[in-house]
Amino acid sequence: MSRGRVQVANKRFNTVGHQYELTFFQDSEILEVPDDADISNTRSLKTGMTLRDIAETKREVPFVTDVLGVVVESQPVTSVVSKKTGEEFKKRTVRIVDRSQYSMEVSLWGSQVDALEGQSLPRAVAFTGMQVRDWTGGRGGSLGKGSEVLTDLEGFGEAKKEAHSLLQWYKENANSVHFVSMTRGGLGAGAAGEFGGGPGGAEGKRRIEETCIDDIKQQTEGVFSFVGQIRRVFWRVRRPGGPGGMERRDSQGGGGSQGGGERGAGRGDSQAAVIMYPACQSCRKKLIENGEGDYTCYSCDVQHAQPHWRYMLLVNFVDPTNNISVRCFAEQGEQLLGVAAEDLRTWSQSEMKKLIEFIVPFDAYFRVVLRARVENYNGESRVQRSALKVERLDYAEAARRLVAFTKELLSQASSPAYSSCKSEFSKKRGGDSMLEDEEDGNYSHGKNDENLTPNVKVERAIVA
Numbered sequence: 001m002s003r004g005r006v007q008v009a010n011k012r013f014n015t016v017g018h019q020y021e022l023t024f025f026q027d028s029e030i031l032e033v034p035d036d037a038d039i040s041n042t043r044s045l046k047t048g049m050t051l052r053d054i055a056e057t058k059r060e061v062p063f064v065t066d067v068l069g070v071v072v073e074s075q076p077v078t079s080v081v082s083k084k085t086g087e088e089f090k091k092r093t094v095r096i097v098d099r100s101q102y103s104m105e106v107s108l109w110g111s112q113v114d115a116l117e118g119q120s121l122p123r124a125v126a127f128t129g130m131q132v133r134d135w136t137g138g139r140g141g142s143l144g145k146g147s148e149v150l151t152d153l154e155g156f157g158e159a160k161k162e163a164h165s166l167l168q169w170y171k172e173n174a175n176s177v178h179f180v181s182m183t184r185g186g187l188g189a190g191a192a193g194e195f196g197g198g199p200g201g202a203e204g205k206r207r208i209e210e211t212c213i214d215d216i217k218q219q220t221e222g223v224f225s226f227v228g229q230i231r232r233v234f235w236r237v238r239r240p241g242g243p244g245g246m247e248r249r250d251s252q253g254g255g256g257s258q259g260g261g262e263r264g265a266g267r268g269d270s271q272a273a274v275i276m277y278p279a280c281q282s283c284r285k286k287l288i289e290n291g292e293g294d295y296t297c298y299s300c301d302v303q304h305a306q307p308h309w310r311y312m313l314l315v316n317f318v319d320p321t322n323n324i325s326v327r328c329f330a331e332q333g334e335q336l337l338g339v340a341a342e343d344l345r346t347w348s349q350s351e352m353k354k355l356i357e358f359i360v361p362f363d364a365y366f367r368v369v370l371r372a373r374v375e376n377y378n379g380e381s382r383v384q385r386s387a388l389k390v391e392r393l394d395y396a397e398a399a400r401r402l403v404a405f406t407k408e409l410l411s412q413a414s415s416p417a418y419s420s421c422k423s424e425f426s427k428k429r430g431g432d433s434m435l436e437d438e439e440d441g442n443y444s445h446g447k448n449d450e451n452l453t454p455n456v457k458v459e460r461a462i463v464a
Helices: 051-056 110-116 158-173 246-251 330-337 349-359 395-413 416-429 455-463
Strands: 005-008 020-023 063-074 078-082 088-097 102-109 123-135 138-150 222-234 276-279 295-297 302-304 308-318 323-329 365-377 380-392 435-437 443-445
Touching (some): 051 063, 051 102, 088 110, 110 138
Antiparallel strands (some): 005 020, 063 088, 222 308
8 A cells, every 4th residue: 555644543433543544545556465474364353442431431422433242132124214315224223231231222224234134132243433422312323334243253363252251241140230221211221221239239230229219309310229110101291281291290200190181181183192202213303204104303314214113101100108200211111011112003092091091010010220310491400300221020039139238238237146147047947948936036947946046036037
Protein backbone atom coordinates (compact mmCIF):
# COMPACT_ATOMS: atom_id res chain seq x y z
CA MET A 1 0.00 0.00 0.00
CA SER A 2 1.41 3.38 -0.94
CA ARG A 3 0.50 7.04 -1.35
CA GLY A 4 -1.63 7.07 1.77
CA ARG A 5 -1.80 9.73 4.43
CA VAL A 6 -0.78 9.10 8.05
CA GLN A 7 -2.83 10.91 10.65
CA VAL A 8 -3.70 10.66 14.31
CA ALA A 9 -6.38 8.01 14.82
CA ASN A 10 -9.90 9.18 15.54
CA LYS A 11 -10.67 7.10 18.62
CA ARG A 12 -14.40 7.64 18.23
CA PHE A 13 -14.53 5.63 15.01
CA ASN A 14 -11.32 3.59 15.08
CA THR A 15 -11.24 0.31 17.01
CA VAL A 16 -7.76 -0.84 15.99
CA GLY A 17 -6.14 0.69 19.04
CA HIS A 18 -3.12 2.15 17.21
CA GLN A 19 -2.09 5.74 17.77
CA TYR A 20 -2.18 6.50 14.04
CA GLU A 21 -4.29 5.53 11.05
CA LEU A 22 -3.85 5.51 7.26
CA THR A 23 -6.19 7.19 4.82
CA PHE A 24 -6.12 6.30 1.10
CA PHE A 25 -7.29 8.35 -1.86
CA GLN A 26 -7.98 7.86 -5.57
CA ASP A 27 -4.29 8.03 -6.49
CA SER A 28 -3.25 5.56 -3.76
CA GLU A 29 -1.97 2.12 -4.78
CA ILE A 30 -2.99 -1.16 -3.17
CA LEU A 31 -1.33 -4.18 -4.75
CA GLU A 32 -1.65 -7.87 -3.92
CA VAL A 33 1.64 -9.57 -3.07
CA PRO A 34 2.61 -13.11 -2.01
CA ASP A 35 1.73 -14.06 1.55
CA ASP A 36 4.33 -13.50 4.26
CA ALA A 37 4.31 -16.45 6.67
CA ASP A 38 5.97 -14.31 9.36
CA ILE A 39 2.84 -12.16 9.65
CA SER A 40 0.54 -13.69 12.24
CA ASN A 41 -3.04 -14.24 11.16
CA THR A 42 -4.29 -14.37 14.74
CA ARG A 43 -6.67 -11.50 15.35
CA SER A 44 -7.75 -9.95 18.62
CA LEU A 45 -10.65 -7.81 19.75
CA LYS A 46 -9.34 -4.27 19.96
CA THR A 47 -10.45 -1.80 22.60
CA GLY A 48 -12.97 -4.37 23.72
CA MET A 49 -15.19 -3.02 26.48
CA THR A 50 -17.53 -4.81 28.87
CA LEU A 51 -21.17 -3.80 28.73
CA ARG A 52 -20.79 -2.10 32.11
CA ASP A 53 -17.91 -0.06 30.65
CA ILE A 54 -20.12 0.94 27.74
CA ALA A 55 -22.94 1.97 30.07
CA GLU A 56 -20.78 3.99 32.45
CA THR A 57 -18.09 5.42 30.18
CA LYS A 58 -17.61 9.18 29.98
CA ARG A 59 -16.53 8.95 26.33
CA GLU A 60 -18.34 11.16 23.89
CA VAL A 61 -21.01 9.30 21.96
CA PRO A 62 -21.30 8.01 19.35
CA PHE A 63 -18.12 5.95 19.53
CA VAL A 64 -17.00 2.63 18.08
CA THR A 65 -15.79 -0.43 19.96
CA ASP A 66 -15.60 -4.21 19.80
CA VAL A 67 -17.63 -6.24 22.27
CA LEU A 68 -17.89 -9.87 23.29
CA GLY A 69 -21.14 -11.12 24.81
CA VAL A 70 -23.81 -13.78 24.88
CA VAL A 71 -26.82 -13.30 22.62
CA VAL A 72 -29.82 -14.30 24.74
CA GLU A 73 -32.66 -12.92 22.63
CA SER A 74 -33.21 -12.23 18.94
CA GLN A 75 -36.13 -10.49 17.29
CA PRO A 76 -37.48 -11.47 13.85
CA VAL A 77 -36.06 -9.74 10.79
CA THR A 78 -37.94 -6.59 9.79
CA SER A 79 -37.74 -4.20 6.84
CA VAL A 80 -36.77 -0.55 7.17
CA VAL A 81 -37.04 1.95 4.30
CA SER A 82 -34.71 4.95 4.22
CA LYS A 83 -36.75 8.10 3.77
CA LYS A 84 -33.83 9.82 2.03
CA THR A 85 -32.91 7.19 -0.54
CA GLY A 86 -35.96 4.93 -0.56
CA GLU A 87 -33.66 1.94 -0.15
CA GLU A 88 -35.01 -0.97 1.86
CA PHE A 89 -32.87 -2.57 4.56
CA LYS A 90 -33.23 -5.74 6.58
CA LYS A 91 -32.86 -5.31 10.33
CA ARG A 92 -32.65 -7.58 13.35
CA THR A 93 -32.39 -6.49 16.99
CA VAL A 94 -30.67 -8.77 19.49
CA ARG A 95 -29.97 -8.53 23.20
CA ILE A 96 -26.55 -9.43 24.60
CA VAL A 97 -25.25 -9.85 28.16
CA ASP A 98 -21.84 -10.43 29.73
CA ARG A 99 -20.13 -11.01 33.08
CA SER A 100 -20.49 -7.37 34.08
CA GLN A 101 -24.19 -8.20 34.49
CA TYR A 102 -25.40 -5.60 32.04
CA SER A 103 -27.48 -6.14 28.91
CA MET A 104 -27.67 -4.12 25.71
CA GLU A 105 -29.65 -4.17 22.50
CA VAL A 106 -27.69 -4.27 19.24
CA SER A 107 -29.12 -3.62 15.76
CA LEU A 108 -27.88 -5.76 12.86
CA TRP A 109 -28.39 -4.56 9.28
CA GLY A 110 -28.37 -6.03 5.78
CA SER A 111 -26.51 -9.30 5.40
CA GLN A 112 -25.51 -9.18 9.09
CA VAL A 113 -29.01 -10.33 10.10
CA ASP A 114 -28.32 -13.74 8.54
CA ALA A 115 -25.35 -14.41 10.82
CA LEU A 116 -27.66 -15.59 13.60
CA GLU A 117 -30.30 -17.21 11.40
CA GLY A 118 -31.02 -20.70 12.63
CA GLN A 119 -28.52 -20.38 15.48
CA SER A 120 -29.54 -21.77 18.86
CA LEU A 121 -29.53 -19.34 21.78
CA PRO A 122 -27.81 -18.51 24.04
CA ARG A 123 -24.68 -18.12 21.91
CA ALA A 124 -21.39 -16.29 22.46
CA VAL A 125 -20.84 -13.70 19.74
CA ALA A 126 -18.34 -10.93 19.08
CA PHE A 127 -19.30 -7.69 17.35
CA THR A 128 -16.47 -5.69 15.80
CA GLY A 129 -16.79 -2.06 14.85
CA MET A 130 -20.02 -1.62 16.80
CA GLN A 131 -21.21 1.97 17.10
CA VAL A 132 -22.57 2.95 20.51
CA ARG A 133 -25.24 5.62 20.50
CA ASP A 134 -27.61 7.23 22.99
CA TRP A 135 -31.31 7.18 22.24
CA THR A 136 -34.27 8.57 24.10
CA GLY A 137 -34.91 5.08 25.41
CA GLY A 138 -31.36 4.46 26.59
CA ARG A 139 -28.01 3.38 25.14
CA GLY A 140 -27.63 0.78 22.40
CA GLY A 141 -25.34 -0.56 19.71
CA SER A 142 -25.59 -0.61 15.92
CA LEU A 143 -23.41 -2.36 13.37
CA GLY A 144 -22.18 -0.49 10.31
CA LYS A 145 -21.03 -1.67 6.89
CA GLY A 146 -17.53 -2.37 8.18
CA SER A 147 -18.72 -4.26 11.26
CA GLU A 148 -18.57 -8.02 11.70
CA VAL A 149 -20.71 -10.59 13.50
CA LEU A 150 -18.37 -13.36 14.65
CA THR A 151 -20.04 -16.53 15.90
CA ASP A 152 -17.15 -19.00 15.86
CA LEU A 153 -14.17 -16.67 16.52
CA GLU A 154 -11.78 -18.88 14.60
CA GLY A 155 -8.38 -17.21 14.47
CA PHE A 156 -9.04 -15.01 17.47
CA GLY A 157 -6.90 -16.91 19.99
CA GLU A 158 -7.70 -15.78 23.53
CA ALA A 159 -11.02 -14.27 22.47
CA LYS A 160 -12.30 -17.71 21.44
CA LYS A 161 -11.38 -19.16 24.83
CA GLU A 162 -13.07 -16.27 26.59
CA ALA A 163 -16.19 -16.74 24.46
CA HIS A 164 -16.43 -20.40 25.48
CA SER A 165 -15.88 -19.48 29.14
CA LEU A 166 -18.44 -16.67 28.96
CA LEU A 167 -21.11 -18.92 27.46
CA GLN A 168 -20.48 -21.55 30.12
CA TRP A 169 -20.72 -18.91 32.84
CA TYR A 170 -24.06 -17.72 31.48
CA LYS A 171 -25.54 -21.22 31.31
CA GLU A 172 -24.56 -21.88 34.90
CA ASN A 173 -25.72 -18.54 36.31
CA ALA A 174 -28.57 -17.38 34.08
CA ASN A 175 -31.22 -18.27 36.64
CA SER A 176 -29.51 -16.56 39.57
CA VAL A 177 -28.05 -13.43 37.98
CA HIS A 178 -30.10 -10.47 36.80
CA PHE A 179 -28.86 -8.01 34.22
CA VAL A 180 -29.04 -4.22 34.16
CA SER A 181 -30.64 -3.12 30.91
CA MET A 182 -29.23 -0.08 29.12
CA THR A 183 -32.52 0.32 27.27
CA ARG A 184 -35.48 1.61 29.20
CA GLY A 185 -38.37 -0.64 28.31
CA GLY A 186 -36.32 -2.52 25.76
CA LEU A 187 -36.29 -6.16 24.78
CA GLY A 188 -36.06 -6.88 28.40
CA ALA A 189 -34.53 -6.55 31.44
CA GLY A 190 -32.92 -9.57 31.86
CA ALA A 191 -35.85 -8.64 30.64
CA ALA A 192 -36.66 -10.23 33.37
CA GLY A 193 -33.92 -8.87 34.76
CA GLU A 194 -31.74 -6.31 35.06
CA PHE A 195 -30.46 -6.42 38.36
CA GLY A 196 -28.81 -8.65 40.77
CA GLY A 197 -28.47 -8.19 44.33
CA GLY A 198 -30.25 -9.11 47.38
CA PRO A 199 -28.71 -10.42 50.52
CA GLY A 200 -25.99 -12.96 50.16
CA GLY A 201 -25.47 -12.21 46.47
CA ALA A 202 -22.33 -13.14 44.64
CA GLU A 203 -19.36 -10.87 44.86
CA GLY A 204 -19.48 -8.16 42.22
CA LYS A 205 -23.25 -8.44 41.77
CA ARG A 206 -24.92 -5.09 41.63
CA ARG A 207 -26.96 -4.73 44.80
CA ILE A 208 -30.44 -3.33 44.57
CA GLU A 209 -32.14 -1.88 47.60
CA GLU A 210 -35.06 -4.15 48.36
CA THR A 211 -37.64 -2.30 50.36
CA CYS A 212 -41.34 -1.53 50.67
CA ILE A 213 -43.44 0.75 48.50
CA ASP A 214 -43.85 3.38 51.18
CA ASP A 215 -40.08 3.84 51.42
CA ILE A 216 -39.71 3.93 47.63
CA LYS A 217 -42.25 6.76 47.35
CA GLN A 218 -40.05 8.87 49.62
CA GLN A 219 -37.20 8.63 47.10
CA THR A 220 -36.85 10.57 43.85
CA GLU A 221 -33.77 8.90 42.35
CA GLY A 222 -32.40 5.38 42.33
CA VAL A 223 -33.15 1.74 41.59
CA PHE A 224 -35.32 -0.21 44.00
CA SER A 225 -36.98 -3.58 44.36
CA PHE A 226 -40.21 -4.55 46.10
CA VAL A 227 -42.69 -7.42 46.27
CA GLY A 228 -46.33 -6.58 45.68
CA GLN A 229 -49.58 -7.36 43.90
CA ILE A 230 -51.34 -5.74 40.97
CA ARG A 231 -53.99 -3.31 42.12
CA ARG A 232 -55.04 -1.94 38.75
CA VAL A 233 -53.97 -1.79 35.11
CA PHE A 234 -54.97 1.53 33.57
CA TRP A 235 -55.96 0.96 29.98
CA ARG A 236 -58.11 3.85 28.78
CA VAL A 237 -57.43 7.52 28.11
CA ARG A 238 -58.67 9.96 30.70
CA ARG A 239 -61.29 12.52 29.78
CA PRO A 240 -59.77 15.84 28.72
CA GLY A 241 -59.69 18.11 31.72
CA GLY A 242 -60.44 15.22 34.05
CA PRO A 243 -59.07 15.12 37.58
CA GLY A 244 -55.44 14.20 37.21
CA GLY A 245 -53.67 12.82 34.18
CA MET A 246 -51.96 9.51 33.82
CA GLU A 247 -48.52 11.07 33.87
CA ARG A 248 -49.21 13.05 37.00
CA ARG A 249 -50.81 10.07 38.72
CA ASP A 250 -47.82 7.94 37.71
CA SER A 251 -45.29 10.47 38.87
CA GLN A 252 -46.99 10.89 42.20
CA GLY A 253 -47.27 7.17 42.71
CA GLY A 254 -51.05 7.37 42.89
CA GLY A 255 -53.58 5.10 41.34
CA GLY A 256 -56.47 3.17 42.68
CA SER A 257 -60.00 4.37 42.30
CA GLN A 258 -59.55 7.99 43.35
CA GLY A 259 -60.49 10.50 40.71
CA GLY A 260 -62.98 9.86 37.96
CA GLY A 261 -62.47 9.51 34.26
CA GLU A 262 -60.20 6.48 34.10
CA ARG A 263 -62.90 4.41 32.43
CA GLY A 264 -64.11 7.10 30.07
CA ALA A 265 -67.45 5.40 29.59
CA GLY A 266 -69.45 6.42 26.58
CA ARG A 267 -66.60 7.96 24.62
CA GLY A 268 -66.51 5.19 22.03
CA ASP A 269 -63.49 4.74 19.81
CA SER A 270 -61.79 7.88 21.13
CA GLN A 271 -61.34 5.98 24.36
CA ALA A 272 -59.64 3.00 22.73
CA ALA A 273 -56.97 1.12 24.63
CA VAL A 274 -53.70 3.02 25.03
CA ILE A 275 -51.61 0.25 26.50
CA MET A 276 -49.43 -0.17 23.40
CA TYR A 277 -47.97 1.91 20.60
CA PRO A 278 -46.28 1.40 17.21
CA ALA A 279 -42.58 1.80 17.96
CA CYS A 280 -39.42 2.31 15.95
CA GLN A 281 -37.12 -0.62 16.59
CA SER A 282 -34.08 1.64 16.68
CA CYS A 283 -35.03 4.51 18.95
CA ARG A 284 -38.23 3.12 20.53
CA LYS A 285 -40.09 6.34 19.71
CA LYS A 286 -43.65 6.30 18.47
CA LEU A 287 -44.14 5.88 14.74
CA ILE A 288 -46.51 8.14 12.81
CA GLU A 289 -48.83 6.50 10.28
CA ASN A 290 -48.63 8.31 6.96
CA GLY A 291 -52.04 7.21 5.70
CA GLU A 292 -50.67 4.80 3.10
CA GLY A 293 -50.19 1.85 5.43
CA ASP A 294 -46.56 2.79 6.17
CA TYR A 295 -45.16 4.29 9.34
CA THR A 296 -42.53 7.01 9.67
CA CYS A 297 -40.01 7.59 12.43
CA TYR A 298 -39.12 11.26 12.27
CA SER A 299 -36.34 10.80 14.77
CA CYS A 300 -34.46 8.22 12.65
CA ASP A 301 -35.82 9.57 9.36
CA VAL A 302 -36.84 6.11 8.13
CA GLN A 303 -40.07 4.44 7.06
CA HIS A 304 -41.33 1.11 8.39
CA ALA A 305 -43.60 -1.19 6.43
CA GLN A 306 -44.61 -2.96 9.63
CA PRO A 307 -44.42 -1.34 13.07
CA HIS A 308 -43.21 -3.11 16.18
CA TRP A 309 -46.01 -2.93 18.72
CA ARG A 310 -44.83 -2.46 22.28
CA TYR A 311 -46.60 -2.32 25.60
CA MET A 312 -46.70 0.93 27.56
CA LEU A 313 -48.71 0.01 30.62
CA LEU A 314 -49.44 2.10 33.66
CA VAL A 315 -49.78 -0.43 36.48
CA ASN A 316 -50.60 0.27 40.10
CA PHE A 317 -48.94 -2.12 42.55
CA VAL A 318 -49.77 -2.50 46.22
CA ASP A 319 -48.06 -3.97 49.27
CA PRO A 320 -48.97 -3.75 52.99
CA THR A 321 -47.43 -0.28 53.25
CA ASN A 322 -48.76 1.67 50.25
CA ASN A 323 -49.43 1.61 46.50
CA ILE A 324 -47.43 2.97 43.58
CA SER A 325 -47.94 3.39 39.84
CA VAL A 326 -45.19 2.18 37.54
CA ARG A 327 -44.67 2.34 33.77
CA CYS A 328 -44.19 -1.18 32.35
CA PHE A 329 -42.86 -1.62 28.81
CA ALA A 330 -42.34 -4.51 26.40
CA GLU A 331 -41.71 -7.84 28.14
CA GLN A 332 -42.72 -6.45 31.51
CA GLY A 333 -46.20 -5.85 30.12
CA GLU A 334 -46.28 -9.28 28.52
CA GLN A 335 -45.28 -10.84 31.85
CA LEU A 336 -48.20 -9.13 33.55
CA LEU A 337 -50.89 -9.70 30.92
CA GLY A 338 -49.68 -13.05 29.62
CA VAL A 339 -50.17 -12.14 25.94
CA ALA A 340 -47.97 -10.43 23.34
CA ALA A 341 -48.81 -6.86 22.31
CA GLU A 342 -49.01 -7.90 18.65
CA ASP A 343 -51.72 -10.44 19.52
CA LEU A 344 -53.64 -8.26 21.96
CA ARG A 345 -53.91 -5.54 19.33
CA THR A 346 -56.31 -7.73 17.33
CA TRP A 347 -58.67 -8.27 20.28
CA SER A 348 -61.98 -6.49 20.63
CA GLN A 349 -62.63 -3.95 23.37
CA SER A 350 -64.81 -6.41 25.28
CA GLU A 351 -62.13 -9.12 25.12
CA MET A 352 -59.52 -6.63 26.24
CA LYS A 353 -61.69 -5.48 29.12
CA LYS A 354 -62.25 -9.05 30.24
CA LEU A 355 -58.50 -9.74 30.22
CA ILE A 356 -57.39 -6.59 32.02
CA GLU A 357 -60.19 -6.37 34.56
CA PHE A 358 -60.76 -10.04 35.37
CA ILE A 359 -58.06 -12.36 34.02
CA VAL A 360 -54.97 -10.39 35.09
CA PRO A 361 -53.51 -12.26 38.11
CA PHE A 362 -54.43 -9.77 40.82
CA ASP A 363 -53.87 -12.40 43.51
CA ALA A 364 -50.31 -13.19 42.39
CA TYR A 365 -47.20 -11.68 43.94
CA PHE A 366 -44.58 -10.06 41.73
CA ARG A 367 -41.04 -8.94 42.37
CA VAL A 368 -40.65 -5.55 40.70
CA VAL A 369 -37.41 -3.72 40.04
CA LEU A 370 -37.92 -0.09 39.09
CA ARG A 371 -35.88 3.00 38.38
CA ALA A 372 -37.01 6.37 39.74
CA ARG A 373 -35.81 9.58 38.18
CA VAL A 374 -36.86 13.21 38.08
CA GLU A 375 -38.01 14.43 34.67
CA ASN A 376 -39.30 17.82 33.58
CA TYR A 377 -42.73 18.27 32.00
CA ASN A 378 -43.41 21.80 30.78
CA GLY A 379 -41.07 23.23 33.38
CA GLU A 380 -42.49 21.12 36.21
CA SER A 381 -40.35 18.44 37.85
CA ARG A 382 -42.01 15.08 38.41
CA VAL A 383 -40.83 11.68 39.54
CA GLN A 384 -41.09 9.08 36.79
CA ARG A 385 -40.93 5.42 37.80
CA SER A 386 -40.30 2.79 35.13
CA ALA A 387 -40.12 -0.96 35.62
CA LEU A 388 -36.85 -2.62 34.73
CA LYS A 389 -37.98 -6.09 35.71
CA VAL A 390 -41.28 -7.73 36.59
CA GLU A 391 -41.45 -11.41 37.46
CA ARG A 392 -43.66 -13.78 39.41
CA LEU A 393 -42.39 -14.26 42.93
CA ASP A 394 -40.49 -17.53 43.33
CA TYR A 395 -41.36 -18.53 46.90
CA ALA A 396 -38.54 -21.06 47.17
CA GLU A 397 -36.01 -18.50 45.97
CA ALA A 398 -37.47 -15.87 48.29
CA ALA A 399 -37.06 -18.28 51.21
CA ARG A 400 -33.44 -18.99 50.22
CA ARG A 401 -32.73 -15.27 50.03
CA LEU A 402 -34.22 -14.76 53.47
CA VAL A 403 -32.17 -17.61 54.94
CA ALA A 404 -29.01 -16.20 53.33
CA PHE A 405 -29.82 -12.75 54.67
CA THR A 406 -30.46 -14.12 58.16
CA LYS A 407 -27.19 -16.06 58.16
CA GLU A 408 -25.36 -12.98 56.99
CA LEU A 409 -26.76 -10.92 59.86
CA LEU A 410 -25.94 -13.61 62.39
CA SER A 411 -22.44 -13.98 60.98
CA GLN A 412 -21.86 -10.25 61.22
CA ALA A 413 -23.07 -10.29 64.81
CA SER A 414 -20.78 -13.27 65.60
CA SER A 415 -23.65 -14.84 67.45
CA PRO A 416 -22.49 -17.78 69.65
CA ALA A 417 -26.11 -18.86 69.96
CA TYR A 418 -26.34 -19.39 66.22
CA SER A 419 -23.22 -21.59 66.14
CA SER A 420 -24.51 -23.67 69.02
CA CYS A 421 -27.97 -23.87 67.49
CA LYS A 422 -26.62 -24.96 64.12
CA SER A 423 -24.49 -27.69 65.70
CA GLU A 424 -27.30 -29.02 67.86
CA PHE A 425 -29.82 -28.86 65.04
CA SER A 426 -27.50 -30.85 62.76
CA LYS A 427 -27.07 -33.54 65.45
CA LYS A 428 -30.73 -33.86 66.24
CA ARG A 429 -32.05 -33.47 62.71
CA GLY A 430 -31.92 -37.07 61.50
CA GLY A 431 -34.00 -36.07 58.47
CA ASP A 432 -35.87 -33.17 56.98
CA SER A 433 -38.83 -32.95 59.38
CA MET A 434 -39.41 -29.68 61.20
CA LEU A 435 -38.80 -28.95 64.88
CA GLU A 436 -41.86 -29.15 67.09
CA ASP A 437 -42.68 -26.68 69.86
CA GLU A 438 -42.96 -28.19 73.35
CA GLU A 439 -45.14 -26.75 76.09
CA ASP A 440 -42.09 -25.59 78.04
CA GLY A 441 -40.92 -23.41 75.15
CA ASN A 442 -38.13 -25.74 73.98
CA TYR A 443 -38.01 -27.20 70.50
CA SER A 444 -37.68 -30.92 69.87
CA HIS A 445 -37.28 -33.02 66.78
CA GLY A 446 -40.41 -34.91 65.83
CA LYS A 447 -38.55 -38.21 65.37
CA ASN A 448 -36.81 -38.65 68.71
CA ASP A 449 -38.71 -36.10 70.82
CA GLU A 450 -35.53 -35.18 72.70
CA ASN A 451 -35.26 -31.65 74.02
CA LEU A 452 -32.52 -29.51 72.55
CA THR A 453 -30.17 -27.34 74.60
CA PRO A 454 -31.37 -23.99 76.00
CA ASN A 455 -29.21 -22.14 73.46
CA VAL A 456 -31.61 -23.27 70.78
CA LYS A 457 -34.34 -21.18 72.34
CA VAL A 458 -32.47 -18.01 71.42
CA GLU A 459 -32.48 -18.66 67.68
CA ARG A 460 -35.09 -21.36 67.24
CA ALA A 461 -37.52 -19.22 65.25
CA ILE A 462 -34.85 -18.22 62.76
CA VAL A 463 -33.63 -21.77 62.21
CA ALA A 464 -37.16 -23.15 61.97
